[in-house]
Amino acid sequence: MDTMLANNAQTGEHGGAPLGNETASSNLTQSNAKSGVASFSQLTEKLATYLPPADLSRIREAFRFADEMHLGQIRMSGEPYISHPIAVAETCAEWKLDAQAIMAALLHDVMEDHGVRKEELIERFSAQVAELVDGVSKLDKIEFQTHVEAQGENFRKMLLAMASDIRVMLIKLADRLHNMRTLGVMRPDKRRRIAHETMEVYVPIAHRLGMNGLYRELQDLSFANMNPLRHRALAKALKGARGNRQEILHPVEEAVKAALVKAGIQADVYGREKTLYGIYRKMQTKNLSFSQILDVYGFRVVVNNEMECYQALGVLHGIYKPIPGKVQDYIAMPKMNKYQSLHTTVIGPLKTPLEFLIRTHEMHHIAESGVASHWMFKEDAEDESMDIQQHSIAWLQSLLDIQQQTGNAAEFLEHVKFDLFPDSVYVFTPKAKIISLPRHATALDFAYSIHSDLGDQTIAVKINNEPASLRTELQNGDIVEVITSPTSRPNPAWLTFVRTGKARSSIRSYLRTASYGESVELGKHLLAQAMTSLNLAPEISPAIAERLKSETGSKTLDDFYADIGTGKRLATMVAHRVMSLVRSKSKQKNKSESAKDEVVAKVEPILIYGSEGMNVQLAECCRPIPGDNIVAQLNFDRGLVIHRSDCEHVKRFVFKEPEKWIPVAWAEELNRRFESPLSVYAMDEKGLLARIAAVLSEGDANITNVGMEEGRGETFTKLKFIIQVENRDHLARLMRRIRHVHGVTKLARE
Structure with missing residues (x-):
């Protein structure tokens, strides 16, 4: 949707605007004729380089219809509105998207701005084009708000649209790019709002889809509109430094080219400036002034094949001394968005650090265009383009899995934001499969990345064949082995150290569903014990149970027992109430019948296996182990907490709050250490x-x-x-x- 629309009114008759191959009819307004047709002519020239004539004909039909619908609309810049969908289509053409996507880009505003029905688009064009336009229109209706819940809910909608057809998001990203490029005509407060939304939502999506060229441009445009004074100051400083640094960079570029030619490697070598936002962020995070940022410039070396990448790295290190720890191989272990390159930082002339990125032509296109490269490489790199598209779809599916497991939109957004900007770490399974995880991910995150069931049943891990804690942060190259038990269950404490959205959502989902059932069963057992201690039968009659449910305001009997299991109601207090009800009832019966009601059955202590879940936990203060004499305290927040009988905590509270202490015993067959x-x-x-x-x-x-x-x-x-x-x-x-x-x-x- 164009955010620069100045006037929605239509002028004159809506006659068609038929075009020949390159011109429109006289029905177009003069401004449309000068701007719209000329721009569309440039678009068709781009499209003709990769689409057949039949597709171009269908695209012209879509343009005619869009031009007719937008006739008379003017953007705030004074340009005819049709210039916006043409610009969006041009960006899609640069990514070499297919004819359906180009048509949808031209038509992307006709449903929302002019009430064109989806059925009409299906009839005029095709169901696929109509679905794309409908998907973009739904995204246009999303307004990102500051309220976390609303933001999370809107993000869910975006992911659903992306998962249905990735082209919907690509068209939306092209739409946002053109709006950001023309944002200068708007009020400062609106510019800041749109820029902030772009930085928070569209920049990370572009990054996660591997579209680094788009990512950098949106990032810099957002920075320029969010912090215009800082952006101008940095731009001025960079311009001033450019001349001095070019004196270093040009000789470096020539020296590298000559060395590569001598080694028999054909390569394109060119320097590039880092983005202003990248420089600004480095100044902020490392507390440096601009003059202290030495690596403002870098080089790209683009070669013909993967072997030449490594050969070129050796040539570079033969000319300039590499900085230890600054060589990164993203070819052998690609980033999570399938980015591949060799990175190295060397000491150049005058001890200036210089960064080099070495990659093949295919890697370069994938690095810049990400998921869009699927349409760019129909012939020469089919495998690479399909791989990144499938990877992006798999990522989207993982986010949808998280969405289904989370309780609310705010929680969903909390999980997803960590996964949007992953600084990757690469580890191995025992069978040498590479697993990519976000930086600071733990061994338990690894288990959940394989499968949620594996994570749920994890009891221990080995890292590089050595026992390690589940909370251990993984390092590049670690070999991780997960040890499981079928009776093990997630622990609430895990949420304090897992990092990935998948792990957090899986654990919370289990605790939400499983803990209720555990609480119900524990509540029944606790009440039975309390009843036995008062010489009452361990089971209460249905009539008394219904009476208790009514008195406590519980919706169901399970809710009533769950409140006992979680400590919201004390079992001893409930048991005393049961005793009063039984005695009241016994007055209406003869003594023999009364005696039957009060037959006592022995209730065994609760057996502890050590992996019961969130409602039974081992106390940190004394860490009981099997063989210790143990007792349990009913804790309002944590359920049953198991202590050693000689624990100082027990000595301090067992006589003060005797109603909260429950007899327990170790099970004979335990399933963990x-x-x-x-x-x-x-x-x-x-x-x-x-x-x-x-x-x-x-x-x-x-x-x-x-x-x-x-x-x-x-x-x-x-x-x-x-x-x-x-x-x-x-x-x-x-x-x-x-x-x-x-x-x-x-x-x-x-």
């Missing part, structure tokens, strides 16, 4: 940590964390381990072996 803290006091000797780690490894214990505190006089040290063990006996065996390690003076479970 348990973390236990272990403090080792020892002489501060070389190799001490290695000796203790070896003993733990030989004893079949996993180390999940280790810390160190210096003791008195720095001659003693305290090592604080968190280890994974099977039970109390296993821990005792390990402690006996550690006591024999040379230098160990004391150890304790804390």
